Amino acid sequence: MEKQSSNWATQLIESLGSFLRRCICLILSAGCLPRHVAFIMDGNRRYAKKQGLLDGAGHRVGFLALMNMLKYCYELNVKYVTIYAFSIENFKRRPEEVESTMQLILEKIEALLEKESIVNQYGVRVHFIGNLELLSKPVRLAAERAMNATEHNSKAVLSICIAYTSTDEITHSVEETCKEKQDEFRDLDACGAGYGLVGLGGNATGSNEPLIDVADIEKHMYMAVAPDPDIIIRSSGETRLSNFLLWQSASSILYSPRALWPEIGFWHLVRAILDFQRNLAYLENKRKQS
Numbered sequence: 001m002e003k004q005s006s007n008w009a010t011q012l013i014e015s016l017g018s019f020l021r022r023c024i025c026l027i028l029s030a031g032c033l034p035r036h037v038a039f040i041m042d043g044n045r046r047y048a049k050k051q052g053l054l055d056g057a058g059h060r061v062g063f064l065a066l067m068n069m070l071k072y073c074y075e076l077n078v079k080y081v082t083i084y085a086f087s088i089e090n091f092k093r094r095p096e097e098v099e100s101t102m103q104l105i106l107e108k109i110e111a112l113l114e115k116e117s118i119v120n121q122y123g124v125r126v127h128f129i130g131n132l133e134l135l136s137k138p139v140r141l142a143a144e145r146a147m148n149a150t151e152h153n154s155k156a157v158l159s160i161c162i163a164y165t166s167t168d169e170i171t172h173s174v175e176e177t178c179k180e181k182q183d184e185f186r187d188l189d190a191c192g193a194g195y196g197l198v199g200l201g202g203n204a205t206g207s208n209e210p211l212i213d214v215a216d217i218e219k220h221m222y223m224a225v226a227p228d229p230d231i232i233i234r235s236s237g238e239t240r241l242s243n244f245l246l247w248q249s250a251s252s253i254l255y256s257p258r259a260l261w262p263e264i265g266f267w268h269l270v271r272a273i274l275d276f277q278r279n280l281a282y283l284e285n286k287r288k289q290s
């Protein structure tokens with residue numbers, strides 16, 4: 001009997017919460033909503049310490065916080081969400097810690113593919129972004145499975161940055177661009193044009209157009225699957241970007257609440273969107289005045 005009434009109370013609180021969120025979403029949609037929100041999920045271990053738990057428990061609660069945050073984003077029709085799940089720098093942590101975090105990531109990739117998961121409920125396409133060759137075979141295969149299983153989902157896009165740093169992404173992209181350009185020159189040479197890859201002063205047709213432009217580099221970025229983020233939210237009050245989306249964040253708003261990642265919630269997202277809308281209004285005013 002007691003259990004029944006507590007179930008009933010939980011359901012009532014959930015319905016009220018969901019109704020309140022719908023009202024707030026409606027109010028926020030009177031303004032411009034972000035297309036892409038990116039998250040630096042910082043503070044899982046500090047949360048675990050604060051609660052007297054092991055590090056791994058902090059990451060587990062962090063994953064639940066992530067699932068809630070995805071639901072809020074999709075309720076607000078934010079089509080693109082990107083998360084920083086594991087950086088190349090994180091591989092320098094103690095081997096046991098890297099191993100247990102990877103084990104958890106593997107388990108959670110499987111969870112993302114379950115029928116009832118947020119990914120399936122909202123029709124989300126999942127991309128794993130980063131130098132996936134640095135991952136162990138089981139994690140890499142699970143990531144590939146998840147990408148294949150969701151490739152026909154088109155309502156939203158979740159990019160999971162893993163074995164990622166922005167400088168590594170840029171280096172990779174420049175390398176790919178150079179290879180592509182070299183191939184183009186080789187083809188032209190084979191046609192008898194005779195230009196060769198002689199320098200950065202001109203293109204294959206001999207004009208003064210740059211040899212490589214921004215669009216070339218962007219095309220080869222891992223993050224070419226999404227537009228640049230409108231908002232980056234980093235939990236735990238830190239304002240560093242920590243080598244995350246450096247190329248793509250030229251015009252992003254950074255919001256950095258004091259809450260540790262497992263404590264992050266709907267109101268933090270609302271606050272970030274209000275900041276974003278205020279910033280857009282400011283830019284619009286400035287544009288009109290000039």
Ligand SMILES: CC(C)=CCC/C(C)=C/CC/C(C)=C/COP(=O)(O)OP(=O)(O)O
Pocket residue numbers: 041042043044045046047059060062063066085086090101104105108109112160
């Ligand atoms: C499949 C999928 C999406 C999995 C995600 C799993 C997950 C929640 C990973 C987070 C890992 C991580 C390094 C968090 C940062 O906290 P921290 O360890 O840097 O904590 P600290 O800042 O307190 O040291």
